[in-house]
Amino acid sequence: MRLKDRVAVVTGAAQGIGRAVAELYAKEGARVAVVDVQAEAAEKVAAGIRESGGDAVAVVCDVSDRAAVNEAAATVKETYGPIDILVNNAGVTRPAMLHKMTEEQWETVLAVHLHGSFHWLQAVVHDMIERETGRIIFTSSSTAQNGSIGQINYAAAKSGMLGMVRTAARELGRYNILVNAVAPAAATEMTLKVRTDPRFADAVKRLPLRRHAEPEEIAPTFVYLACAESGYMTGQVLSVDGGGMMVR
Ligand SMILES: NC(=O)c1ccc[n+]([C@@H]2O[C@H](COP(=O)([O-])OP(=O)(O)OC[C@H]3O[C@@H](n4cnc5c(N)ncnc54)[C@H](O)[C@@H]3O)[C@@H](O)[C@H]2O)c1
Numbered sequence: 001m002r003l004k005d006r007v008a009v010v011t012g013a014a015q016g017i018g019r020a021v022a023e024l025y026a027k028e029g030a031r032v033a034v035v036d037v038q039a040e041a042a043e044k045v046a047a048g049i050r051e052s053g054g055d056a057v058a059v060v061c062d063v064s065d066r067a068a069v070n071e072a073a074a075t076v077k078e079t080y081g082p083i084d085i086l087v088n089n090a091g092v093t094r095p096a097m098l099h100k101m102t103e104e105q106w107e108t109v110l111a112v113h114l115h116g117s118f119h120w121l122q123a124v125v126h127d128m129i130e131r132e133t134g135r136i137i138f139t140s141s142s143t144a145q146n147g148s149i150g151q152i153n154y155a156a157a158k159s160g161m162l163g164m165v166r167t168a169a170r171e172l173g174r175y176n177i178l179v180n181a182v183a184p185a186a187a188t189e190m191t192l193k194v195r196t197d198p199r200f201a202d203a204v205k206r207l208p209l210r211r212h213a214e215p216e217e218i219a220p221t222f223v224y225l226a227c228a229e230s231g232y233m234t235g236q237v238l239s240v241d242g243g244g245m246m247v248r
Helices: 016-027 039-051 066-080 103-131 152-175 189-196 215-226
Strands: 007-011 031-036 055-060 085-088 134-139 177-184 237-240
Touching: 007 016, 007 066, 007 103, 016 031, 016 039, 016 055, 016 085, 016 215, 031 039, 031 066, 039 055, 055 066, 066 103, 085 103, 085 215, 103 134, 103 152, 103 177, 134 152, 134 215, 152 177, 177 215, 215 237
Parallel strands: 007 031, 007 085, 031 055, 085 134, 134 177, 177 237
Antiparallel strands: none
16 A cells, blocks of 8 residues: 555545545545535545545535635544645636636636645645655646637646646755646546537547546556655656647
8 A cells, every 4th residue: 555544635536536536545545535615525435435445534625715725624634633645636617718708717717726726735734844744746737738728717727736836846845745746638527528529529539549538547646646656756747648748
């Protein structure tokens, strides 16, 4: 078990990539906080982990709300002790062409990805500095590099996350806190529309691997970035996208 007794927070873990990460972390021995704004779905994931012999607790929290994040972090600490691993994964999209995008669409996406990640960073970092250990993993996107039509808010958020990764990696390296990102592509609810829209039917054929991935194929990279094997790696982005980054 590569994460035995580590305390992990995975945000956006009620479904999709976050759910797969939470489940695999638990299999690797971590005690996992399944953090999400969807209470029922988060509880279902945590209960499923417990039924399989793992240790997990559901923690309801809107990551864009700083007070809610602080409260959630305190709950995790009370339940399991100080947090060893933070996965900033919660995400939303609010697509619109930039000339039609509303302030609300812009702000919602930035609030979840950027403010949410910042809130969680600050909620865990003091203990990590004191204990001189920690792993922080962001879920970014190839959109950070390539842009994406109709997603200027999401591209700004995902690029911003990479700036946070590199800055946090530089600031926190001296405390043995490693900060990295994953840029995934997977079949989740978030990508359902794009995957089923006939206008994008050819996109998958351009991928070197010529198929979509399940979230379970993305999760092992999050284990790698949380365990001892990646102990000399910080400030990096790992693309797990079927080679999509090369061909866009
Ligand atoms: N699926 C992909 O191909 C892909 C590609 C690049 C990046 N990503 C990123 O991966 C992450 C996970 O996405 P996914 O594909 O699993 O999508 P998803 O929609 O299946 O899951 C997102 C989860 O985040 C939760 N969430 C949303 N807003 C929240 C908030 N304010 N507070 C707490 N939780 C909140 C949702 O309830 C949901 O459980 C996101 O950050 C997304 O941007 C996904």
